[in-house]
Amino acid sequence: MATFNQASVRRFREEGYLVAEGVLDVERDIQPVVDEYAELLEEVTERWYADGKLASTYRDLPFGQRLAKVLESGQAYYQYFDISLPQANVTLDTPIHLGEAVFGLLRSPRLLDAVESLIGPEIYSNPIQHVRIKPPERLVPEGHRNSLTATTDWHQDQGVIIPEADASEILTVWLPIVDATVENGCLRLIPGSHRDDLMLHCLVGREGRKGLHIPDQFLRPEETIPVPVKRGGVLFLHRRTMHASLSNRSDGIRWSFDLRYNPIGQPTGRPAFPGFVARSRRNPETELRSTRDWATLWQQTRARLAESEKPTFNRWTADSPACA
Ligand SMILES: O=C(O)CCC(=O)C(=O)O
Numbered sequence: 001m002a003t004f005n006q007a008s009v010r011r012f013r014e015e016g017y018l019v020a021e022g023v024l025d026v027e028r029d030i031q032p033v034v035d036e037y038a039e040l041l042e043e044v045t046e047r048w049y050a051d052g053k054l055a056s057t058y059r060d061l062p063f064g065q066r067l068a069k070v071l072e073s074g075q076a077y078y079q080y081f082d083i084s085l086p087q088a089n090v091t092l093d094t095p096i097h098l099g100e101a102v103f104g105l106l107r108s109p110r111l112l113d114a115v116e117s118l119i120g121p122e123i124y125s126n127p128i129q130h131v132r133i134k135p136p137e138r139l140v141p142e143g144h145r146n147s148l149t150a151t152t153d154w155h156q157d158q159g160v161i162i163p164e165a166d167a168s169e170i171l172t173v174w175l176p177i178v179d180a181t182v183e184n185g186c187l188r189l190i191p192g193s194h195r196d197d198l199m200l201h202c203l204v205g206r207e208g209r210k211g212l213h214i215p216d217q218f219l220r221p222e223e224t225i226p227v228p229v230k231r232g233g234v235l236f237l238h239r240r241t242m243h244a245s246l247s248n249r250s251d252g253i254r255w256s257f258d259l260r261y262n263p264i265g266q267p268t269g270r271p272a273f274p275g276f277v278a279r280s281r282r283n284p285e286t287e288l289r290s291t292r293d294w295a296t297l298w299q300q301t302r303a304r305l306a307e308s309e310k311p312t313f314n315r316w317t318a319d320s321p322a323c324a
C-alpha cells in the first residue's frame with residue numbers, strides 16, 4: 001500500500017518533514033478518542049471533587065475550560081491523560097491512560113499505511129509517545145507548565161533517545177485532534193535540519209526553566225516555519241528535524257498525539273518502556289491486537305519500575321558549558 005507517491009517520499013527525505021491532510025478518518029480514528037477522553041475527564045473530576053480536591057466538577061463547562069479549571073485548582077491531569085509513564089518516581093499507582101480508542105489510533109490502518117510508505121511494512125510501535133492537551137497558556141499555572149501542557153522548546157527527537165538507537169529509523173507521527181493553528185500553538189520546525197548532526201541539548205534554560213532544549217546559538221530563527229495541521233492530517237518528522245511548538249494564545253485547547261514507529265528489530269531508544277508490533281506483512285501473527293495485552297505491557301512495566309529499576313532515559317546527564 002503506497003499512501004504517498006514517490007515525490008512526497010522524496011520530499012520527506014529532503015526536507016525532513018511531511019504534512020499530509022486527510023490521513024485519518026474522523027469518525028473511526030478521532031471521535032472515539034475524543035469520547036474516551038471526555039469520559040476520563042468526567043471520571044477524574046468526580047473523584048477529585050469527592051476527595052475535596054476540586055471545588056466543583058465543572059461539569060457544565062466545555063472540555064477545554066473544564067481542563068483549565070482543574071489545572072488552576074492544582075490537579076495535574078496530564079499524567080492521568082498521558083499514554084506513557086513518566087521517567088522518574090514511578091509507583092504502583094502512577095496513572096497512565098491505556099484506553100481502547102487510543103490503542104485503535106496507534107493501530108489505525110490508515111495511519112499505518114502512511115507510515116508504511118515511509119519506513120516499510122515491518123512496523124514497530126515505539127513507546128516514546130504522548131498526548132498533549134494544552135489549555136490556553138495564560139491559564140496554565142507556572143508550576144504546571146511543561147511540554148505536555150504548554151510550549152515545547154526546540155529539540156530533535158533523537159535527543160530524547162539513548163545512543164544505542166541513534167541509527168534506528170524512528171519516525172515521529174504528530175497528529176492533532178483539534179485543528180492545530182499558529183494561534184493555538186502548532187509546531188514549528190527548520191526544514192532540512194535533519195541533515196545536521198545531533199545537536200547539543202541542554203537541561204536547564206536561561207531562566208532556570210527545566211526541560212531538554214537546543215540552545216539558541218544552534219538555531220536558525222530565520223529558517224523556522226510554522227506547520228499548521230488540520231484534524232485528520234498528520235505531520236511526519238525525521239528524528240533529527242529540529243522542532244518546537246508555538247504557545248497556545250487562543251481561547252481553546254491545542255490537542256495532539258505524538259506517536260513514533262520504527263522498523264521491527266531496531267532499538268527503540270527507550271528500552272525500559274514497552275513497544276509492540278503494529279504491523280508485520282511478514283509475520284502478521286506477531287501483531288499486537290488486543291487493548292488488554294497492550295495495557296498489560298505498560299502495567300507490568302510500571303510494576304517493575306516501581307519495584308526497583310532506575311533505567312537511563314537520557315543521554316544528557318549534565319549541562320555543558322555551552323548551555324550557560
Ligand atoms: O506537540 C508538542 O508540543 C511537541 C511535540 C513533539 O516534540 C514531537 O511530537 O516530537
Ligand SMILES: [Fe+2]
Binds near residue numbers: 155156243
Ligand atoms: Fe519532538
